[in-house]
Amino acid sequence: MKKTLIAFVTLAVLASCSKKETAADNLHITGNIKGLKTGTLYIQRIVDTSLVAIDSIKIDGNSAFERDIKLESPEMLYLYLDRGVTNSLDNNILFFAEPGNINIDTNLDNFIAGAKITGSKNQELYEEYQKINSRFRDENLSMVEAKFKALKRKDQKALDSLDAKQQSNIKRKYLYATNFAINNKDHEVAPYIALAEIYDINLKFLDTIQKSMTPKVAQSLYGKKLTKYVADIKKEEQKAPAAAKAETATTEAQK
Structure with missing residues (x-):
């Protein structure tokens, strides 16, 4: 049997299609990117096979960051680093988000490989x-x-x-x-x-x-x-x- 689409597109992403009023944000993300002086972080999710930004964080001098997000269900998200003029493939950390507190610590030189993610059992x-x-x-x-x-x-x-x-x-x-x-x-x-x-x-x-x-x-x-x-x-x-x-x-x- 041919499968022309990957399994993730069998449903639209549920968290992005609800028009009902949502409760307070239930995911608190904190972290630090050692060595990063300036740049933009984007928190992304997959929607119809494409990565879509659901929030952004400007980094200007302070490499620590935090964000509160509404999460309907545990979901694999991505932390994308826009390095500006620097072109690098090492720029997107995959992390399994779930309600609660999640911390992501990494460094500029080894953004993906050096990432330590805590607070999520998944x-x-x-x-x-x-x-x-x-x-x-x-x-x-x-x-x-x-x-x-x-x-x-x-x-x-x-x-x-x-x-x-x-x-x-x-x-x-x-x-x-x-x-x-x-x-x-x-x-x-x-x-x-x-x-x-x-x-x-x-x-x-x-x-x-x-x-x-x-x-x-x-x-x-x-x-x-x-x-x-x-x-x-x-x-x-x-x-x-x-x-x-x-x-x-x-x-x-x-x-």
């Missing part, structure tokens, strides 16, 4: 997940390099062996993500990982994650997205046999 779990997941990525990169060398020397036996190892690595990565999501079904990081990391896995695994979510998580932003995403896949798969039958009947009628 962020803590996501970092735990990424530590293991990074091993699968590193293994895959090593095998890609090895395959390139094998291709240059026309070693088909080595290429076949590396292909098998890559497939095994992918399976282990997907099973790890599935188990991690199920084991943390009471946190919003579970449906997020299902949507962001393994959205193209076999439906039965997504279905298991979706059914394992606690009621609270199921009603969260990503919980609702995952429920809809699974339901949409099931509908598509139900249409496929009907379409195949109709095509067969048409073919038979034309004989």
